[in-house]
Amino acid sequence: MAALIEIKVPDVGNVADIDVVDVLVKPGDVVKLEQTLAVLETDKASMDLPSSAAGTVQELFIKPGDKVSEGTLIATVLANTEVASAVQPEQPVQEAVAPAPAQVESASESAVVKPEPLPEILADNGSARAAHAAPGVRLFARELGVDIHKITTGSGRKGRILKDDVKNFVKKVMVEGVAQSGAGIPPMPTVDFSKFGEIEEQKLNKIKRLTGQNLSRVWLNLPMVTYHDEADITEMEAFRNALNAEKSKDDIKITGLIFIIKALVAALEQFPQFNASLSSDGEKLILKKYFNIGIAVDTPNGLVVPVLRDVNRKGINELSAELAETSNRARLGKLMPAEMQGGCITISSLGGIGGTAFTPIVNAPEVAILGVTRSKMQPVWDGKEFVPRLILPLDLTYDHRVIDGVEGARFMAAIKQYLGDIRRLLL
Numbered sequence: 001m002a003a004l005i006e007i008k009v010p011d012v013g014n015v016a017d018i019d020v021v022d023v024l025v026k027p028g029d030v031v032k033l034e035q036t037l038a039v040l041e042t043d044k045a046s047m048d049l050p051s052s053a054a055g056t057v058q059e060l061f062i063k064p065g066d067k068v069s070e071g072t073l074i075a076t077v078l079a080n081t082e083v084a085s086a087v088q089p090e091q092p093v094q095e096a097v098a099p100a101p102a103q104v105e106s107a108s109e110s111a112v113v114k115p116e117p118l119p120e121i122l123a124d125n126g127s128a129r130a131a132h133a134a135p136g137v138r139l140f141a142r143e144l145g146v147d148i149h150k151i152t153t154g155s156g157r158k159g160r161i162l163k164d165d166v167k168n169f170v171k172k173v174m175v176e177g178v179a180q181s182g183a184g185i186p187p188m189p190t191v192d193f194s195k196f197g198e199i200e201e202q203k204l205n206k207i208k209r210l211t212g213q214n215l216s217r218v219w220l221n222l223p224m225v226t227y228h229d230e231a232d233i234t235e236m237e238a239f240r241n242a243l244n245a246e247k248s249k250d251d252i253k254i255t256g257l258i259f260i261i262k263a264l265v266a267a268l269e270q271f272p273q274f275n276a277s278l279s280s281d282g283e284k285l286i287l288k289k290y291f292n293i294g295i296a297v298d299t300p301n302g303l304v305v306p307v308l309r310d311v312n313r314k315g316i317n318e319l320s321a322e323l324a325e326t327s328n329r330a331r332l333g334k335l336m337p338a339e340m341q342g343g344c345i346t347i348s349s350l351g352g353i354g355g356t357a358f359t360p361i362v363n364a365p366e367v368a369i370l371g372v373t374r375s376k377m378q379p380v381w382d383g384k385e386f387v388p389r390l391i392l393p394l395d396l397t398y399d400h401r402v403i404d405g406v407e408g409a410r411f412m413a414a415i416k417q418y419l420g421d422i423r424r425l426l427l
Contacts, residue, residue, distance in 0.1 A: 005053040005079050007037060009072045020066040022132040025075070029057045036158055037075060038062060039132035048158065055079030133161035141166045145186035207302035218364045223400040226359040226371075227408045231416040233259075233375060234390045239422055243316075252324050256392075257295070257349055257372075258316050261323075263418035264370060265291050265311050266425055268345065271411045275344045277365040278402055285402060294343030294363060295323065297330040304330050305363060307343040347372065360397050367402045370415070371395030392419065 009018070022039040025031060036048040037057075058076045062068060133141070133148055140163055141148045151169050154161035170186060193199050204212070218224075236259055244253045268275040268291060277286045291312040294305040306326045311319065329335055346363040349372040360371040373393045379386035396412050403411075418424050 002055070002078050004058065005055070005077050007049075007052055007074045007077060009040070009049065009068050009070050009074060011070055016069045017067040018069065020062050020064055020068060022064055023060065023062060024132075025057050025060070027057050027059055031055065031057060031077065040068065041135060041138075049074060051075075051077060053077045053079035132159070137161055137163055137166065142189055144170055145189050146170060205301050207299075207304065211303055214364075215361050218361055222362055222364060224362055224397050225400050225405065225408065226395055226397040227405075227412055228357050228393070228395050229412045229416060231392045231394055231419040232380070232389050233392045233419050236419055236422050237375075237390050252317075252320050254316055254320050255323075256351070256375075257347070258319050258323065259419065259422060260347060260349075260370075260372060260415075261293050261295075261308070261311055261319060262316065262425055263415050263422075264293065264345065264347065266418050267411055267414040269312070270414050271407065273403060273407065274368050274398070274411055276367055276402065278367065278399065282401065288344055290344070292342050292344050294340075294346035294366070295327070296346060296348040297327050299331045299333065301333060304335060304340060305343065305346055306330050306335055306339050307341065309342070345369065349373075351375065356393055357395055360395060362397055362399055364399075368396060368398040368411075371397065 019041045020038055021041045023037070024039070025037050031037065031051045031054065033052070033054040034050045037051050038049045040047050040049055055077045058078050060075045061073045062075075068074070133151075133154065138148055141151075141161075144166065146166055146169060148161065148166075151161050151165055153159055154165050156162045156165075173186065233256070237256065240254055240256060240259065247253060272287050273285065275288050275291065277288070278284075279286060290310065292307050292309045293311050294307050296303055296305050306329075308319065308322060308326065314322070326335075326339070343363065343366060345366055346360075346369045348360045348369060350358065351372050351374045353374070355373040357373060358371055360369045362369050371394065373395070375390050375392040377388050378391045380389040380391070394412065394415065396408060396415075398408050
C-alpha cells in the first residue's frame, strides 16, 4: 500500500527566511529514509534537510535561492506505508531498505516480500546533483572569487564541499589558465562598501595604477626572499658630518644615501650576479657591465624610481648634486620616461620616516633591491664594555631564481663592510 507523504521543514528554532542553498533531488527520484533532499543555510550554519519517508519524489516545491521557514512544504513523496512503519526512526537507513532475514520470517504475509534495494541517488543523478558547502566554506570561496556552484562535487560527507576542494579548484583554474584575470588567479570579489557607511571614491592616478600592476606582476612571477641585517655606520657618519662642515651654506650637502649608493656599487662589482637580469625564458642570465642605480622617490603622485647612471664613475659631490636635482624634478612630475629606465638595482630608503625593517619588492627586471630604514644609536659590546654605535638597518630582497641564500648573505656582508669603513671604497 502506498501513500503520498508531505516533507516539510522541521523545527529549526524559530529561525525565519532560511536560504535554500541546494536541492539534491528532482521529481521521479527514488529516495531513502533520512536521505538529504536539500541543503538549507542560515547566517550561522548549514543544515541538511532529510526525507522522512522512503519512496519516489512526486513534486518539489522549492528551488535554490528560495527562502523557507518551519513548516514550509518541501516535497511530496509516494511512499510504501508498510515498509515505512516497520522502521524505527533510530534505525539506520539500511534496515529500511533490506530487513534482516529473522525480521522477514516473523513479519506478516504482506511484508514477506523483500523490497528491491533502492538505488543510490548519486548513481542515478550524479551529474545533476549540486554539491553543497558550509557557510564558512562559502565565505572562503567568495573571498577567493570562486563561484561555489562551479564545484560540482565535494570530498566531504554526502558530497559536501570542503576548503580543500575550493583550493584544488583554484589550482586547477591556475594550471589550465582559464581564470578571468588572464593570469591564472581568480579576480577579487566586488564589495559594496556603501552599505556599511558613508564612502568616497577616489580614482587612482596613472602612476599608482601602473606601479600597482608592475608590483602585482612581480609578486606573482618572482620567488622573492628578504634578508635583514645591520651595518655600523658610526665612522661613516662622522666623516659625512666633517665633509658637510667644510661646505658653505649654498653648497649641496652630502647625505648618507650617497655613501650607501657607492657601497652598493662596490658590492655589485664584487658580485656580478646581482648586476644582472634573467632572460624572459628563464634560460640565461644577462650580466651588465654598467652600474646604474635606481632611487625610489616619494612624490605627490606616487612612487617613482629615477635612475642615476654610471655611478661607478662619479664622485660623492657629483652624485649628491645629481640626486638632489633628479629628486626635485621627480617631485615636480618633470621626469622623462627614459630617466626611469635602465636601472641595475634599486634603493628604497625610509630613513627619513623611521621603521626598523621592511620587505621591499624587487623592481623587475632587476634581481634585487636594497631597503634602508632609520639608523639609531645602540650599545654594542666591544669585548670589554658596551659602547654607543650608530646602527643602520638594511633589508635585501632578491630573486631566488638567480641568487641563493648564501650569495645574498655574502652580498649584504660586503655592503656592511664598505659602510663600516668607507676607506675600503678606495681599494
